[in-house]
Amino acid sequence: MADKPSIPRGTRDFGTVQMSKRYYIFDTIKQTFRKFGFQPIETPAMENLSVLLGKYGEEGDKLLFRVLNSGDFLKDSKTEDYEKGSKHLVSKIAEKGLRYDLTVPFARYVVMNRHELTFPFKRYQMQPVWRGDNPQKGRYREFYQCDADVVGTDSLICEAEIVAMIQEVFQNLGIKEYGIKINNRKILAAMSEVVEAHGKEAELCVAIDKLDKIGQEKVNEELKERGFSEDSIQKIQPILKINGSNEAQLAQLRAIFVNSEIGQKGVQELEDVLSYVNFMDLDSSKVEFDVSLARGLSYYTGAIFEVKVKNVQIGSVSGGGRYDNLTGVFGMEGVSGVGFSFGVDRLYDVLEELKLFPTQSADSTQVLICCFDTEGIDFGLQIAQGLRKAGIRTEIYPEATKIKKQLDYANKKQIPFAAVIGSNEIKEQKMMLKNLNTSEQKLMSLQEVIELVLNK
Amino acid sequence: MADKPSIPRGTRDFGTVQMSKRYYIFDTIKQTFRKFGFQPIETPAMENLSVLLGKYGEEGDKLLFRVLNSGDFLKDSKTEDYEKGSKHLVSKIAEKGLRYDLTVPFARYVVMNRHELTFPFKRYQMQPVWRGDNPQKGRYREFYQCDADVVGTDSLICEAEIVAMIQEVFQNLGIKEYGIKINNRKILAAMSEVVEAHGKEAELCVAIDKLDKIGQEKVNEELKERGFSEDSIQKIQPILKINGSNEAQLAQLRAIFVNSEIGQKGVQELEDVLSYVNFMDLDSSKVEFDVSLARGLSYYTGAIFEVKVKNVQIGSVSGGGRYDNLTGVFGMEGVSGVGFSFGVDRLYDVLEELKLFPTQSADSTQVLICCFDTEGIDFGLQIAQGLRKAGIRTEIYPEATKIKKQLDYANKKQIPFAAVIGSNEIKEQKMMLKNLNTSEQKLMSLQEVIELVLNK
Numbered sequence: 001m002a003d004k005p006s007i008p009r010g011t012r013d014f015g016t017v018q019m020s021k022r023y024y025i026f027d028t029i030k031q032t033f034r035k036f037g038f039q040p041i042e043t044p045a046m047e048n049l050s051v052l053l054g055k056y057g058e059e060g061d062k063l064l065f066r067v068l069n070s071g072d073f074l075k076d077s078k079t080e081d082y083e084k085g086s087k088h089l090v091s092k093i094a095e096k097g098l099r100y101d102l103t104v105p106f107a108r109y110v111v112m113n114r115h116e117l118t119f120p121f122k123r124y125q126m127q128p129v130w131r132g133d134n135p136q137k138g139r140y141r142e143f144y145q146c147d148a149d150v151v152g153t154d155s156l157i158c159e160a161e162i163v164a165m166i167q168e169v170f171q172n173l174g175i176k177e178y179g180i181k182i183n184n185r186k187i188l189a190a191m192s193e194v195v196e197a198h199g200k201e202a203e204l205c206v207a208i209d210k211l212d213k214i215g216q217e218k219v220n221e222e223l224k225e226r227g228f229s230e231d232s233i234q235k236i237q238p239i240l241k242i243n244g245s246n247e248a249q250l251a252q253l254r255a256i257f258v259n260s261e262i263g264q265k266g267v268q269e270l271e272d273v274l275s276y277v278n279f280m281d282l283d284s285s286k287v288e289f290d291v292s293l294a295r296g297l298s299y300y301t302g303a304i305f306e307v308k309v310k311n312v313q314i315g316s317v318s319g320g321g322r323y324d325n326l327t328g329v330f331g332m333e334g335v336s337g338v339g340f341s342f343g344v345d346r347l348y349d350v351l352e353e354l355k356l357f358p359t360q361s362a363d364s365t366q367v368l369i370c371c372f373d374t375e376g377i378d379f380g381l382q383i384a385q386g387l388r389k390a391g392i393r394t395e396i397y398p399e400a401t402k403i404k405k406q407l408d409y410a411n412k413k414q415i416p417f418a419a420v421i422g423s424n425e426i427k428e429q430k431m432m433l434k435n436l437n438t439s440e441q442k443l444m445s446l447q448e449v450i451e452l453v454l455n456k
Numbered sequence: 457m458a459d460k461p462s463i464p465r466g467t468r469d470f471g472t473v474q475m476s477k478r479y480y481i482f483d484t485i486k487q488t489f490r491k492f493g494f495q496p497i498e499t500p501a502m503e504n505l506s507v508l509l510g511k512y513g514e515e516g517d518k519l520l521f522r523v524l525n526s527g528d529f530l531k532d533s534k535t536e537d538y539e540k541g542s543k544h545l546v547s548k549i550a551e552k553g554l555r556y557d558l559t560v561p562f563a564r565y566v567v568m569n570r571h572e573l574t575f576p577f578k579r580y581q582m583q584p585v586w587r588g589d590n591p592q593k594g595r596y597r598e599f600y601q602c603d604a605d606v607v608g609t610d611s612l613i614c615e616a617e618i619v620a621m622i623q624e625v626f627q628n629l630g631i632k633e634y635g636i637k638i639n640n641r642k643i644l645a646a647m648s649e650v651v652e653a654h655g656k657e658a659e660l661c662v663a664i665d666k667l668d669k670i671g672q673e674k675v676n677e678e679l680k681e682r683g684f685s686e687d688s689i690q691k692i693q694p695i696l697k698i699n700g701s702n703e704a705q706l707a708q709l710r711a712i713f714v715n716s717e718i719g720q721k722g723v724q725e726l727e728d729v730l731s732y733v734n735f736m737d738l739d740s741s742k743v744e745f746d747v748s749l750a751r752g753l754s755y756y757t758g759a760i761f762e763v764k765v766k767n768v769q770i771g772s773v774s775g776g777g778r779y780d781n782l783t784g785v786f787g788m789e790g791v792s793g794v795g796f797s798f799g800v801d802r803l804y805d806v807l808e809e810l811k812l813f814p815t816q817s818a819d820s821t822q823v824l825i826c827c828f829d830t831e832g833i834d835f836g837l838q839i840a841q842g843l844r845k846a847g848i849r850t851e852i853y854p855e856a857t858k859i860k861k862q863l864d865y866a867n868k869k870q871i872p873f874a875a876v877i878g879s880n881e882i883k884e885q886k887m888m889l890k891n892l893n894t895s896e897q898k899l900m901s902l903q904e905v906i907e908l909v910l911n912k
Contacts, residue, residue: 037851044467155854395493398611
């Protein structure tokens with residue numbers, strides 16, 4: 001007996017219902033990207049390990065899936081290489097790995113095609129990535145990323161347009177309650193200047209991030225535990241107290257950072273972005289300056305974003321920021337860019353939880369032709385083609401089996417109409433159209449059915 | 457200095473222009489699949505090697521890309537395993553491989569989800585596959601397949617609908633000169649019965665396939681070289697001589713196969729398919745019965761198809777057939793199905809060669825906003841959002857640099873309109889709209905521009 005087949009741990013099949021929902025998300029995002037002048041590229045699933053290694057930290061290197069060289073993969077190794085263990089042998093037997101994100105392949109693409117590209121270069125990319133993480137709820141070994149980036153300009157218009165794109169995507173998906181948190185890496189740098197704790201921005205942020213929940217005193221306790229001096233903690237108190245509108249908070253920071261050049265610059269950049277957002281007729285109440293927002297990735301140098309949907313379990317569904325030297329690692333210096341990414345799997349869960357997926361899928365069958373007997377099939381085929389020519393998604397049940405079985409098929413596939421063909425229908429050259437939601441039925445001509453279905 | 461980055465041999469990046477053409481092909485195919493009631497599924501890039509091995513013959517097994525187990529991949533092996541060589545060691549260090557086609561993962565999917573699926577189950581799937589072939593012109597190590605299959609019915613309506621789908625896709629792509637070759641594995645079986653050369657169908661076909669080019673005598677010589685007996689060659693002569701319309705050829709075969717049950721069945725099946733095609737109001741002149749069509753894959757048991765575009769270098773762009781036991785290898789017997797596949801890379805080359813790609817891409821930017829100075833940008837952002845709200849794909853050049861540089865950008869990206877904003881335009885709350893094809897320009901309001909661009 002054959003073995004029961006299975007799929008690798010942490011990977012998923014997507015069935016027709018899931019795919020139709022996933023396409024709905026992809027198409028909504030794509031449409032917005034295009035409306036803002038972003039165009040797609042695709043890069044190969046496999047990259048040379050020389051491109052991938054060292055870009056994601058030590059932990060990332062461990063999580064890369066490596067692909068064995070083709071043919072006799074041991075031919076460039078010796079027994080002693082084997083005996084030195086996996087870490088040593090791997091470089092002799094695997095030159096390629098699966099991409100870990102879309103950012104590094106994009107940087108590689110820009111460097112390799114620098115002479116053909118038109119800058120500022122705006123691209124979007126929607127492809128799966130692979131990480132050997134331990135699978136758990138909501139964390140997979142294969143998942144899609146949807147990235148949009150502009151490189152070759154440091155204009156803050158790009159930041160404002162990212163806010164606009166996020167708002168358009170959320171509006172089109174029907175998500176009403178969400179916040180776009182925004183901060184600037186330069187403000188984080190200024191904060192550590194002020195408290196004289198350079199390089200400890202991340203720890204500072206983790207503690208400050210809890211301000212809303214645990215209050216100022218507990219934050220101070222945590223800072224102490226994390227090794228910040230009394231003096232540092234005193235100096236940070238004014239930053240913890242900033243309040244009011246985005247503009248008000250930024251004005252307070254400007255005063256606090258009076259002696260910090262980088263602090264002034266960070267505040268100025270944020271003010272410019274918020275001013276652009278105002279001119280773009282966007283919902284600026286959705287944009288929330290958050291001095292504690294840090295984002296993990298170390299390559300950010302300017303604005304940073306994070307989008308959270310409210311009233312759902314899932315947190316962040318999108319994020320990004322500005323980087324000044326993404327391509328430097330491949331020898332192309334000084335290319336500033338800004339990008340962001342939608343998490344499709346998380347958006348999927350959000351739309352499910354909020355019941356925001358359209359009930360009628362845009363790609364499912366609209367009419368099922370059901371024939372009583374083989375005589376009906378020839379006429380049924382004609383009708384099917386007539387409906388399709390009118391743009392109606394149509395199936396003909398391929399066997400002249402019991403009508404009940406055919407209607408069951410329609411119901412299971414949520415097909416709204418069945419066109420039943422028996423001997424009377426053939427004689428009249430019409431069909432009995434059943435509305436499967438209301439059970440109403442009526443003898444109709446092809447033209448009448450086309451009009452009914454298209455105007456439904 | 458950083459190394460120059462590169463991509464793995466046989467893989468490709470797709471830039472924005474290529475992607476827009478590729479999406480055009482994907483979307484055209486998808487639309488047709490949906491119109492016939494096929495719905496998408498996706499399976500993971502990595503499959504367990506237990507699923508893949510042994511399904512593609514010995515050669516296929518060699519061409520599978522294998523993924524190293526995560527973590528210490530050597531932990532289940534010993535030095536003696538290493539010393540036995542690659543072929544032995546591989547099973548201890550790699551459990552997963554990249555999918556080689558979409559058919560085996562589909563069969564696995566059907567078996568794993570048999571209790572949830574509604575049969576007949578119609579799915580399409582468009583995803584990349586990976587093969588460690590030696591790269592050469594037109595042959596890549598990563599390429600897309602676009603498959604549609606129906607499983608769970610042996611109705612020949614499905615075969616006729618495949619002909620209809622191919623015709624619709626080709627019509628929508630503007631390909632006019634092509635032939636859908638059709639044959640039936642049962643006819644090939646009957647042929648080898650007649651010539652008493654069981655199991656040599658493939659060799660028979662390779663020789664017969666050349667009939668058009670080299671003539672009957674040379675075909676006979678080749679058959680001799682391939683070891684067919686004089687007697688066999690004599691017996692095959694009537695088959696080589698069949699001629700006339702599809703119907704006429706089938707009638708002649710029916711007579712030749714008078715004593716072959718399987719031959720009669722094959723002819724009957726083809727006659728039924730052709731009869732359905734007639735009822736579907738299709739161009740039946742495009743459907744060419746070809747007794748020499750064999751198709752390599754051994755799992756076909758009924759109809760087989762191959763589509764060739766005429767007047768181009770590239771041969772077959774689509775093919776498929778019926779199989780009676782695709783899922784048997786995973787323990788689910790007796791599931792008949794029929795499917796076919798479009799070769800996207802080949803279709804791409806055909807459309808390039810025949811110059812059939814639309815000149816204006818459906819996703820490129822329609823208007824570029826160009827600002828003389830930073831004062832213009834605030835007004836420019838308002839206009840950009842106004843155009844986008846009307847559904848117009850709009851970019852604002854992110855820097856107030858020289859207008860010439862901005863127009864160069866528009867020309868390189870083939871953006872048809874530029875909306876230039878200087879101090880006069882701000883005062884008038886209008887924009888100077890330049891048609892970049894004709895160089896005409898006119899001062900226009902937002903509403904006027906929307907109307908002009910939408911009605912272009």
